[in-house]
Amino acid sequence: MHVTAVTTLLIPRLTAPATPLPVLTALPTALYLDAPEGVVAIVTSPHVLPPLGLALSQPDLDLRHALCDTTVTLGNGHVCIPGLPPSALAPQTERWCPSLAAHLPPHIDLDAIRALLPAMATLTPPPDPALQPVLSRATALFEALRRGNAEAVLARAATLVGLGPGLTPAGDDLLIGLCAALTLLGHALPARQSWLLTLRQQLGRLAPQTTTLSASWLTHAAAGNLQRLLIHTAQALALADAPALAQATRHLMRYGATSGWAMLAGLSQSLAALLT
Incomplete structure (x- = not known):
């Protein structure tokens, strides 16, 4: 599994050393994480990317695997959600500017x-x-x-x-x-x-x-x-x-x-x- 799209605002966070971020809200198609630079969104569709967000390559995922009392780790080019395989930043990942x-x-x-x-x-x-x-x-x-x-x-x-x-x-x-x-x-x-x-x-x-x-x-x-x-x-x-x-x-x-x-x-x- 890989990251299909990521906003340019989130790339520094995704490529920095791995950091656990607390889950604010877990929905079937979106996961919101609390980060110092704002709320990071992990979504299942690249068409709905928020300004600080990324989309995963499996649109049928249920992101409620990550409960609100857990953390999701971002960094070193990977997204690690509890209960799911890690997702990696790939050469084909779309880098999208939210400006x-x-x-x-x-x-x-x-x-x-x-x-x-x-x-x-x-x-x-x-x-x-x-x-x-x-x-x-x-x-x-x-x-x-x-x-x-x-x-x-x-x-x-x-x-x-x-x-x-x-x-x-x-x-x-x-x-x-x-x-x-x-x-x-x-x-x-x-x-x-x-x-x-x-x-x-x-x-x-x-x-x-x-x-x-x-x-x-x-x-x-x-x-x-x-x-x-x-x-x-x-x-x-x-x-x-x-x-x-x-x-x-x-x-x-x-x-x-x-x-x-x-x-x-x-x-x-x-x-x-x-x-x-």
Whole structure:
């Protein structure tokens, strides 16, 4: 068994001397480890790599072999999960960069993006009553974005941190989508880049207010590093590739109970607000 894909952010950890890391959460398709640099994710599909993650070569594995009171050892090019054979970093292992900026074209047609956004606005949120507070507070966030008031954006964002259902609360996932929008437009609009990327960086200061897993992903998003499915969606928007966007949107909507929808809402509605 080998590692099929690893993010470039995790390679230093995987190639350093072996270190045991405590298990935070063990799910059938994902294992989350507590590391000094953030939460390390071990997943069974390379398509859902988080910013600090790796995928194993056997997609039918049940990662619940690693109980939450155990450790998983990473280092010396290997992953050692209790009850499973070691997985090695191999020559064919994909090294994937989780920085959205690395996947964007040099020129982005903002009018083409505007034309694609209405279709994304029709995506229906999951039928979960616990999403209602997220939806109502998100409306105020997007209005602050329309006004270009960074202080108000941060104040509204603070009301969303840790809010809503999901292993990563939906409010946090929505803010990760906002970070993706700020990264995309920071790349497309050099004249506004400083304002956009400073705002993105400031969103990372809210991370300590939420769960350990969500805080790690929000911190990465505030630095421009994102989950792979979200990068594919933002990249398709930047390329104005409608078929690729439709496919990426379908895949992201299936990610988690509410996470995929919340990231999409954060991305699309933030872009709509900032481009008005």
